[in-house]
């Protein structure tokens with residue numbers, strides 16, 4: 001599902017700024033469309049021009065891999081900040 005969304009542009013192929021990582025708010029994940037419950041970590045990415053998405057931490061990892069398949073040679077400038085930093 002996440003790969004299809006990257007292919008169709010429903011999920012961006014460019015990463016955005018990692019805006020927040022926090023516990024879920026029961027909002028639907030933009031990857032798998034299931035709610036991100038308060039026991040799970042939610043990653044939110046933002047783009048100044050096109051808004052934001054929220055993903056389960058696992059879905060965010062899948063998205064990061066899949067978008068590289070769509071754009072195999074991203075510049076280093078597009079790499080997200082280290083969420084552990």
Ligand SMILES: [Zn+2]
Pocket residue numbers: 029030031032033034055056059
């Ligand atoms: Zn998800």
